[in-house]
Amino acid sequence: MKKVSNNWKQAFPPESVGTAFFEEFAMRAQNVAAKVFRVKTAAEAQSVIAEIIKSSDAKKVVATPEVVSPLNLPTILEPLNVKLYTEQSDIRTHADTSDVGVACVEFGIAETGSVCEDGLAIEQRLITTLPPISIVVMNSANVVPTIAAAFETISKVFDRGYISFITGPSRTSDIERVLTIGVHGPSQLVIIAIDEEIREV
Amino acid sequence: MSSNRNLKQEINEKLMDETLRGSLNRFAEAYPIARAKAYESVDDIDSLRNSVRDMKIETVENLEKIADQFEEQVTKRGGKVFRAKDGDALKEYLFNLCKEKGVKRIAKSKSMATEEIHLNHFLEEKGLHVKETDLGEWIISIAGHKPSHMVMPAIHLDRNQVAQYFSQELNKDIEPDIAYMVQEARIALRDEFLQADMGITGANFGIAENGATGLVTNEGNARLVATLPPIQVVIIGYEKLIPTIKDAVPILRTLPRNATGQLMTSYMSMISGAAPALVKKDGQWVEQEKELHVILFDNGRLKAAKDDKLKQIYQCVRCASCLNVCPVYTLVGGHVYGHIYAGGIGAILTALLNSMNDFKQINEMCIGCRRCTEICPGKIDIPGLIEYLRAKSVEQDGLPFGVKAVFENVLANRKVFHNLLRLASIGQKPFTTGRVIRHLPLFFAGLAADRSLPAVADKPFRDRVKKVTKKIDKPVKRVAFFSGCNIDFIFPETGESVYKVLQDLNMEVVFPEDQSCCGKPVLGMGDHETARKIAKQNIIAFEEAKADYIMFACPTCAETWHLTYVELFKDDPEWSKRVEKLVHNVREFTSFVAGEYDKVGRLTKTSGRQKVTYHDSCHMKRGLSVHTEPRQLLESAPGYDFVEMKDCDKCCGMAGAFGVKYTELSMPILKKKIDNIKDSGAEVIAVACPACMMQIQGGLDKQAPTIKIKHVAEIIAEQIKE
Structure with a gap:
């Protein structure tokens, strides 16, 4: 899968990254209606995902290759009779009608409760934009305190490509300024932060 | 805009519009609280605003160099840059591109620059299918209205009015339930993203360092517009350019907080170069590089950059907070400002990007109270610029004859002026009670309806x-x-x-x-x-x-x-x-x-x-x-x-x-x-x-x-x- 960087970790400012900022990050993300789970292992993350799939009665899931094998998604989805699409053209065909998208994000920002997505790959963006439930997986140590620290990081790796901050679910206040969740993007954003490293660097 | 507007009548219509008044009133009450709360986590707001201002001032000082660098970096990454001097040049370029590539369907996400030149209208006249996908923009495009606010274009409409427009557009009965209407919009617009041949977005900033353009949105439509169609067009005004990636920081720390009281909008995307897209070939989805066109839009902006005072407009991040605290805007809304941009900053942008004539008709609606200058992220002296433009227009075209005559013969001559005031003291006698004039005869009566006028003192x-x-x-x-x-x-x-x-x-x-x-x-x-x-x-x-x-x-x-x-x-x-x-x-x-x-x-x-x-x-x-x-x-x-x-x-x-x-x-x-x-x-x-x-x-x-x-x-x- 194409990435803006294959090694975001080395770009974090060493003084300004770590689990110390996780609590504030989680609080702010929850303030904007994101659901946040912090787990220790990939196995625990699997059960969180399985629970979401079950409770939302999902039938179709799209996921990036980056997240499929470390979390072994087929083993948890097959028993639930849920279809899983992970190939690029399948993702393009099915993302719009899928119930859930699962993808990795690179880091969290405590100041705003945002997660930062490396979206160079088209499949990454299809998965985090089209299905109504968006599950993003990150490492709980990859949290920076501020927007400034986020841009310290980004400016080291961003030559070309597509980088996004995602902050809670899609929303609008365009009618009578009434906050309404879920317009064109996902109506649910679930952040799963794992303490152990699941991706190879 | 017609040059023969009856502004007074337009103002009165807005003042009578209960929906508008109620909505603006609630907004004016809620906004300062939401903004203050969003800034709680910022230690020093003033120095943050200084950093926006200073960064933008430096940019406009070196605008040509930065624009060249931006163009070079976009081009290096597979994009094409077109510098459009005005709306006609932009339209011609875009229409030729559509013809050349066989584009039939266009999905748009919000761009005020395209509103500025009525681009949708032009493309539709040329037979293209164009859809606005931002909910507010979509609503006003169905209604045939202009945006009445830069951030909340449909703030002048209530749910019942929106439901009526939805019913017309979707050919079915739509209940005035906001959550339901939002879901209907999601369903109705989904195919527009999926089937579009071309996506057009605006930009909140453009980074010279790597040619990236930034989009700050809440609904997620801009991400879809920038992801799905194989051809991407970005329309960006010169004032949105910034030198480096890190220079986005002060914009992102102020724009969402000031615009909507958010710490960050739901989505902030930065796109540099032609990103991968999927195109259907022989029934198969095939990855290829997007066709990326970045249109750098002038339309009066470059001229403003060369004016010592007017170059301040480059400090505008388009948060529209100046409208939110404006005593006049919050009474009458954006439509009376005539062109596209409302409020104090709107009057200035109208003068620079549209016409001086439109400016002349609306500039007096700035009462010079300067509340806007206290909260503007870029610290623009909006009332000062309006006065400056007014003086420029008087220098060019002079004052109306009667006004000039009064100024020259009365105000500039102390004795005449003071004698007139003394005469007024005698003339007002029949209407005076104490220090005020309570009643005025006939057509002057309106002046003293809810307010007594001051009486000129017996003895100065x-x-x-x-x-x-x-x-x-x-x-x-x-x-x-x-x-x-x-x-x-x-x-x-x-x-x-x-x-x-x-x-x-x-x-x-x-x-x-x-x-x-x-x-x-x-x-x-x-x-x-x-x-x-x-x-x-x-x-x-x-x-x-x-x-x-x-x-x-x-x-x-x-x-x-x-x-x-x-x-x-x-x-x-x-x-x-x-x-x-x-x-x-x-x-x-x-x-x-x-x-x-x-x-x-x-x-x-x-x-x-x-x-x-x-x-x-x-x-x-x-x-x-x-x-x-x-x-x-x-x-x-x-x-x-x-x-x-x-x-x-x-x-x-x-x-x-x-x-x-x-x-x-x-x-x-x-x-x-x-x-x-x-x-x-x-x-x-x-x-x-x-x-x-x-x-x-x-x-x-x-x-x-x-x-x-x-x-x-x-x-x-x-x-x-x-």
């Missing part, structure tokens, strides 16, 4: 000077008093109080007889030529007075002397020197007296029985930065108990000639002020500006006659035994 202050002047033995200072027209002819008692307080401080006070109007009314109309004549008379009069200080009990006059006189003569070395010498001696009364009282321990807090509140004049607080000193004086005045009122620093609606010319706008603003005074429980409202005093006194007389209004000078003079 200049005729009372002799009586109130005391001989001071060994005075500590010699002070020359500049009364201004309002104190001289409407509130001479305030002048008497000023004398009493200063003489009590053992100062000798003199009144240079040849002083005239400070020139503000003429300056406000953009007539700098007449203003210079008036200023010179005043300068001569006060040079001759040979005083240590020139004292003002009117913040507007003080500011005009202190700042505008210097500006007026900046190209005239002789007069410039003379002005510089005098302006060092300019003192505003309340801050001066508070300082003197403090020195001798007279500024200690007391509490008395009579509740007094204080109204901050716009010119006093935001022009002279004086707001603690009058409060200190009130808190230390025996017999008074000082209380704050809500929105104490919001304009009273007078704003010079505005209060008379646009009575229909001035009255609702005044009514809010009176309501806040009443709610504070105060028996006395203190002011330090005679123009505010005139307006608020008129409102109290009709709406709360038991509450008294006093200039701070009168309150402290009361404390002095004869």
Whole structure:
């Protein structure tokens, strides 16, 4: 899968990254209606995902290759009779009608409760934009305190490509300024932060 | 825009629109609270705003270099850059691109620059299928309206109206339930993203370092528009360019907070170069590089960049917060501003990006209260730029003949002007009760419907000077008093109080007889030529007075002397020197007296029985930065108990000639002020500006006659035994 960087970790400012900022990050993300789970292992993350799939009665899931094998998604989805699409053209065909998208994000920002997505790959963006439930997986140590620290990081790796901050679910206040969740993007954003490293660097 | 608008009628229609009034009113109440909350996590808002301003100033200084770098970096990454000098050039380029690539369907996410040139209308006329995908933009495109706010384009509509438009567009009955309507919009627009041949987005910033463009949105439509169609067009004004990736930080820390009270919008995307897209070939999805076109849009922006003052528009991040706090915008909404951009910044952008003629019709709706300048992330002096543009337009086209004649023959001639005021004092007699005119005959009656007008005093202050002047033995200072027209002819008692307080401080006070109007009314109309004549008379009069200080009990006059006189003569070395010498001696009364009282321990807090509140004049607080000193004086005045009122620093609606010319706008603003005074429980409202005093006194007389209004000078003079 194409990435803006294959090694975001080395770009974090060493003084300004770590689990110390996780609590504030989680609080702010929850303030904007994101659901946040912090787990220790990939196995625990699997059960969180399985629970979401079950409770939302999902039938179709799209996921990036980056997240499929470390979390072994087929083993948890097959028993639930849920279809899983992970190939690029399948993702393009099915993302719009899928119930859930699962993808990795690179880091969290405590100041705003945002997660930062490396979206160079088209499949990454299809998965985090089209299905109504968006599950993003990150490492709980990859949290920076501020927007400034986020841009310290980004400016080291961003030559070309597509980088996004995602902050809670899609929303609008365009009618009578009434906050309404879920317009064109996902109506649910679930952040799963794992303490152990699941991706190879 | 038609040049024959009936602006008054348009304003009245908006004032009668209950939906609009209710919605804007609730918004005006909620916005400052939401914004303040969003900034709780920012240590130093002012230095954050400075960093936006400084970064943008540096950018505009090097605009050509930065634009070249941006173009080079986009091109290096597979994009094409087209520099469109105006709307026609942009439209031609875009239409040719559509023809060449066989584009039939276009999905758009929000771009004010395309609104500016009515791009959708053009493309539709050419037979293309174009859909706005931002919910608010979609609603107004269905309704056939223009955006009435930059961030919330459909703020003028309520759910019932939206439901009607939805029903028409979707050919089914749509219930006016907001969550349901939003879901209907999601369903209706989903195919537009999936089937579009071309996506058009705007941009919140463009980074020269790597050619990336940034999008700040909430709904997620911009991400879809920038992801799904194989051809991507970004339309970006030159003012959105920034030098480096890190320069996005101050924009992203202010724009969402100021625009919507969010710490960050749901989505912020930065796209650099042609990203991968999927295209269907022989029934298979195949990855290929997107076709990326970045259109750098001029349309008047480059000319503005070369003007020393107007280049400030490059500091605008389009958060629209200046509208949210504008007393006039929050009354009438955006449509009366005529073109696309509303409010104070809108008037400026209209002048630069559309036409000077449109600007002329709407510029007076800026009342110069400067609330916007306090919150603008880029610290743009919006009212200052409007005055500057007004002066430019007067320089070019002159004033209407009648106005010019009055200015030249009356205001520029002190004796004629003052004689007229004396005559008015006699002429008004049949309508006067006490200090006010309660009723006016016939067509003038509207002026005095919710507000009594001030009566011209029987005896102007200049005729009372002799009586109130005391001989001071060994005075500590010699002070020359500049009364201004309002104190001289409407509130001479305030002048008497000023004398009493200063003489009590053992100062000798003199009144240079040849002083005239400070020139503000003429300056406000953009007539700098007449203003210079008036200023010179005043300068001569006060040079001759040979005083240590020139004292003002009117913040507007003080500011005009202190700042505008210097500006007026900046190209005239002789007069410039003379002005510089005098302006060092300019003192505003309340801050001066508070300082003197403090020195001798007279500024200690007391509490008395009579509740007094204080109204901050716009010119006093935001022009002279004086707001603690009058409060200190009130808190230390025996017999008074000082209380704050809500929105104490919001304009009273007078704003010079505005209060008379646009009575229909001035009255609702005044009514809010009176309501806040009443709610504070105060028996006395203190002011330090005679123009505010005139307006608020008129409102109290009709709406709360038991509450008294006093200039701070009168309150402290009361404390002095004869």
